[in-house]
Amino acid sequence: MAETSDFKAKPPEGIDALGASSEGASLYQLIREDIIEGRLAANERLVVTDLARRHGTSTNPVREALQLLRGEGFVTLVPNRGARVRPIDQDFVRDIYEIGVLIEPALTRWFVNMATVEDIAELERIQGLIEENDFADTLRHSELDTAFHTVMYQKHYNRHAAELWWKHREVLRAVSRRFNFTLARRAAILSEHRELIAHVKAGNANDAAELIARHVEGSGRHILEHMRARNAARAG
Amino acid sequence: MAETSDFKAKPPEGIDALGASSEGASLYQLIREDIIEGRLAANERLVVTDLARRHGTSTNPVREALQLLRGEGFVTLVPNRGARVRPIDQDFVRDIYEIGVLIEPALTRWFVNMATVEDIAELERIQGLIEENDFADTLRHSELDTAFHTVMYQKHYNRHAAELWWKHREVLRAVSRRFNFTLARRAAILSEHRELIAHVKAGNANDAAELIARHVEGSGRHILEHMRARNAARAG
């Protein structure tokens, strides 16, 4: 598929122990992809029987997958009325990135105080790849950017917070997959990453945390602007 | 059952649309109660067949309920190995209340800027009931305290953040249900609530947010201390 990238973003360790049976898990992946890639439209009904037939299984694994998707926020589920693709609208995105603005600075603060030489080297390595790619391959940038932040959060003692971050990240990646980066945003991302590394090296936890808040805020706003632009284009 | 209280804490509106079938939902309630009340021990295996027989249903609704419980954090689920009662240990509690410390101040800040006269009256009414009860009925205090915070968060535009808060609150209530409040904690709760109302009236969003951070932090520490004490007693 769209495997233009040889780099695959992975969740922090100890996470994604979904607790789904094999079929349920793979169905989860497939349906999720269909939603993310837009093959399933917003608000479209997800009929269990259809999905089962289409994927060559019975209904139970489908029900399981839908439950998982509900947990991630990709699907809404109403008793006796089945499932629908959740419209990933601006409110939804705003809710999620606002939570990120609250949580990520705390994760970052901890990282700055605990970062090893190897951690910093890894950050710089990834940042090198990001600059090398220079947004030429958007998908690859997305993967690398996620990896960059994963390095910082993956060892955090608060697994819940890390998991929350990861889940939200996945949704945002799903939305922004179809957007291009504005020039302003590109510049901001690169300079903020570099500045962040400097803060980490210097051990300035507060500065790093404050910077990350701005970084996440900027990223969220960027996505929202794209969504607004697209909606305006549709309406007009 | 333990319905010593005539006041029942309710989740913020628009939340708890679990998306479970009727049987699944009631099973969810029942099993959840069993975990919270300690009738199901930590790490105990939850065998689907047993639960189905015990509650007089078939296995499908049980699976559904277990998935929901996993989402709330009460149960861990490993593929092909079934479900276990999640041990609500100190790490788990710490993770949760730390996230609260990050989120609740933001919710509070917004509330202070949006509070109506009726909202404030409601806060004062509940605070009155809290002081009237004066921790005599612990369960009732817990309900009232939850209601107090619900008034502040229930209208927040960020439904995700509000829902997150609610889920975490439920877990903490489950844990602290068996503990008594120390005198120091009682005093702190009452004075902090009063101070908070003052800040809301004065429109001091920052002070209110900072106070709430302290309030949540204190509540979390209080619970952790109780857990430590209990564990020490067990070990000794």
Place this chain on the structure above:
DNA sequence: ACTAGACAAATCGTACATTGTTTATAGCAA
């Protein structure tokens, strides 16, 4: 035009078959 009732579609619950995991036991080697 509005209600009532029947029909279609899809969810929900039950029963059963299959697959995977754990445990106990028998066999073998040191």
Place this chain on the structure above:
DNA sequence: TTGCTATAAACAATGTACGATTTGTCTAGT
């Protein structure tokens, strides 16, 4: 005898099939 491995049987999760129940729609009748 002791310790290890292989094997088989019990146990429980997972997957399949189907009937029961709910919901929404369409039509007939007042």
